[in-house]
Amino acid sequence: MKPPKTGEMLHLRGNALNKGDPVALPLTQSSMYHLPGAPDGHPTYGRVENPTWVHLEHVLAHLEDAPCLTFPSGMGAISAALFATVKAGSHILIPSDGYYVTRLLADRFLSNLGVSVTERPTTAFAEGGFGGFDVVFLESPSNPGLDMMDLPAIATAVRTAGGLTIADNTTMTPLGQRPLDLGIDVVVASDTKAMGGHSDLLMGHVASRNAQIMERVEEWRRVSGAIPGPHEAWLLHRGLETLDVRFDRMCASAQVLAERLAEHEAVKQIRYPGLSDDPSYALAKAQTSRFGFLLSITLETEEKAETFINTCPMLRPATSFGGVHSSAERRARWGDDVDPAFIRLSVGCEPIEELWQAIEISLNAL
Numbered sequence: 001m002k003p004p005k006t007g008e009m010l011h012l013r014g015n016a017l018n019k020g021d022p023v024a025l026p027l028t029q030s031s032m033y034h035l036p037g038a039p040d041g042h043p044t045y046g047r048v049e050n051p052t053w054v055h056l057e058h059v060l061a062h063l064e065d066a067p068c069l070t071f072p073s074g075m076g077a078i079s080a081a082l083f084a085t086v087k088a089g090s091h092i093l094i095p096s097d098g099y100y101v102t103r104l105l106a107d108r109f110l111s112n113l114g115v116s117v118t119e120r121p122t123t124a125f126a127e128g129g130f131g132g133f134d135v136v137f138l139e140s141p142s143n144p145g146l147d148m149m150d151l152p153a154i155a156t157a158v159r160t161a162g163g164l165t166i167a168d169n170t171t172m173t174p175l176g177q178r179p180l181d182l183g184i185d186v187v188v189a190s191d192t193k194a195m196g197g198h199s200d201l202l203m204g205h206v207a208s209r210n211a212q213i214m215e216r217v218e219e220w221r222r223v224s225g226a227i228p229g230p231h232e233a234w235l236l237h238r239g240l241e242t243l244d245v246r247f248d249r250m251c252a253s254a255q256v257l258a259e260r261l262a263e264h265e266a267v268k269q270i271r272y273p274g275l276s277d278d279p280s281y282a283l284a285k286a287q288t289s290r291f292g293f294l295l296s297i298t299l300e301t302e303e304k305a306e307t308f309i310n311t312c313p314m315l316r317p318a319t320s321f322g323g324v325h326s327s328a329e330r331r332a333r334w335g336d337d338v339d340p341a342f343i344r345l346s347v348g349c350e351p352i353e354e355l356w357q358a359i360e361i362s363l364n365a366l
């Protein structure tokens with residue numbers, strides 16, 4: 001994988017400035033633009049465009065190496081990608097063990113509009129082939145199971161069968177994995193997670209090198225009104241400026257933690273794609289440039305899992321992930337099909353020895 005040039009990204013704005021311009025990105029909080037006469041080529045209205053998003057999208061496009069459109073949440077981006085590509089009579093395939101709200105969207109809304117929805121587990125996603133599917137939605141590694149799919153093989157098979165692929169890349173970010181380079185048609189992501197990184201905003205984006213699809217996605221945003229707020233766009237842009245250092249620290253710490261947790265007697269099971277005996281290791285090595293900052297552990301009982309999460313002073317007991325603060329939660333509380341003592345742990349930016357000490361003390365006390 002060709003890694004994005006994050007140094008170049010940091011100077012994208014600076015290298016286009018005129019004398020006297022602010023170096024930091026201005027936050028443009030306006031619904032109206034001064035627009036006497038013919039509007040040609042000028043910003044028209046706040047639902048159509050905003051200079052703060054436009055620059056954010058320029059930066060995201062650099063990371064994705066593809067045109068990019070932003071949305072007010074990850075689900076806003078996923079909805080846009082799906083509504084722009086399906087119609088009544090379409091057949092779509094989605095993972096049965098990926099992010100559960102994507103399944104809800106398909107089951108509760110798309111199926112009512114005459115779209116037929118098929119689910120398959122991540123680890124057997126290619127079984128049965130892809131004939132007859134118009135859109136194949138992938139997630140790799142899956143949230144929360146951290147199972148992976150062979151993205152290049154699936155991308156090729158779906159294309160040969162005449163379908164289109166959309167991959168949710170939230171867990172890896174474009175610094176860890178670039179599905180478009182692996183042959184996927186459309187990338188969607190929740191930027192609420194590691195991209196923003198400070199647990200203070202919700203946003204999402206769609207990226208694709210297919211201009212027709214991006215036109216439809218832009219039209220969907222303009223017409224549905226699912227537009228990002230300028231302040232969120234500004235915050236996300238600021239978050240992206242430190243993504244490289246945060247992601248680097250988080251992935252390095254996750255590897256150390258995973259290796260130590262694997263040896264700890266309170267841990268019954270661990271999943272981390274960077275452990276050489278993990279079922280995802282081979283695919284992760286082939287497809288990703290880092291092993292990520294998410295890991296899962298299963299403790300002995302639900303009670304022990306709750307005690308651990310709620311007493312460890314360096315774990316925020318919270319849903320969502322990817323922030324500078326490490327966080328953890330029992331996914332069974334949302335109905336994910338996992339062991340009641342299964343904990344998804346998002347490794348943050350704390351210095352590793354401080355973090356490990358807090359985790360070890362809490363595990364030893366169970």
Ligand SMILES: *Cc1c(COP(=O)(O)O)cnc(C)c1O
Nearest residue numbers: 073074075099143170190192203
């Ligand atoms: C969080 C998440 C989403 C949804 O993102 P929001 O910003 O919460 O709407 C989609 N996919 C995955 C894999 C996620 O983790």
